[in-house]
Amino acid sequence: MSDELEQALEAAFSEATRRYQERGFQRRVGFGNRPALISVDLANAWTRAGNAFACEHMDDRIIPAMQALLKGFRKHHLPVVHVTTCYEITDRDNPNTDMGLWHNKIPIETVNQGNPDIWAIDSRIAPIEGELTLIKKRASAFHGTYLAGYLRSAGVDTILVTGVTASACVRETICDGLADGFRTIAVKEAIGDRVPGAVLWNLFDIDAKFADVETVETCLAYLDRVGRAQQTRQAAVA
Template sequence: MTDADAVRAALQTIFEADTGIYQTRGFQRRVGYGSRPALVHIDLANAWTRPGHAFSCEGMETIIPAVQALNEAGRAKGIPVVYTTTAYQDVDGPNSDIGLWGRKIPCELLPLGSEDVEIDSRIAPADGELVLVKKCASGFHGTNLASYLNAHGVDTVIVTGVTMAGCVRHTTEDAIAQGFRPIVVREAVGDRVPGVVEWNLFDIDAKFGDVEALEDVLSYLDGIAPFTSRVARLEGAVAAP
């Protein structure tokens, strides 16, 4: 058994006991799927998905194929697919937008326009798919993500990406706060520390969103009606004679 497996086994024992505590207190309810989802991929850029970078995360041999499968299923139904990356301008200059986060993590290694902050080519955005550049952990903070999803009539946010303890978690928390149903795909999220992934999946599932297996999410996407966004409907109405 590897150290990572040992950590997971120990956490599973703890979580089984904690589940009973949560359930008796009314936690771990299901937010459920809606009828109009979007895929939101958090920070699956080269700095996180490729080895050898300060931000590199583990588990890409599982995460990348899972995201590929989700993209294929989502695009077949025409649902919105959104990517985020985290990048900063003028990282060493007087107009840097890093802020105080740079006192905690090496944000200066993520310069805007660099290859490191480009989305991994294995899961590259298709033409017309939105790529948001964020400065903070949540995909919603300081971006137009909420307004974009609302404009397209989205009610469910299927979240993938990294890191589980930071950007994925905070995006999920903000999603439910903004009125979207968060669905976190178990096989499509990761971090730099295995135990961090397991703990945050457990805690999110208890309080902020539903953690679902890839197979179940793909089955859900297969069963939804083809997507027509509010934007497309409005454009059609304007074009009509």
């Protein structure tokens, strides 16, 4: 994104922030007591150049941010969910396709279940034993999946959402997460898109209405607080 576009967007958001705050928007949902990391579509089709869904700033920003977050979650043995998207019936003429009607808008037939390399989680942030990989069929990681039930059974009250894209799957996941009763945190440096300006605009709007946008640094400090609280509880029981 050009410096001129970024400056123009920041100027517009500054004025919009004033208007929102005057009307009571941009309140804080806050961090809860037990977080989970929800990583949306950070699979090869989105993270590697040359694919139809490839997004910007993977190598220099999003993957390093994810690596830091994964290290924090794994250090404290907190839940991690890697979400990806693929389809078993990619014939667009088949009325029984699991693509639904979405293929009429975007080329989701390229994410064919028969080609696992394309929808596998990027090897730089690959799941380890004990972490869940969830396949979705629609934009939201909650729509038509068992994600909400899984999180509740794990005692989760807060979701840190990362991935792509800010304008679609990440945004829809955040909106549904809030609707399902989870405290929603959008991790600023770990969210991307394909279109210049889309991340800035969507994070601004998400922060106003659906989630708290927080930095990786703030989230890591929060994870350490959660980890210390867990240790204190465990020591008290022992």
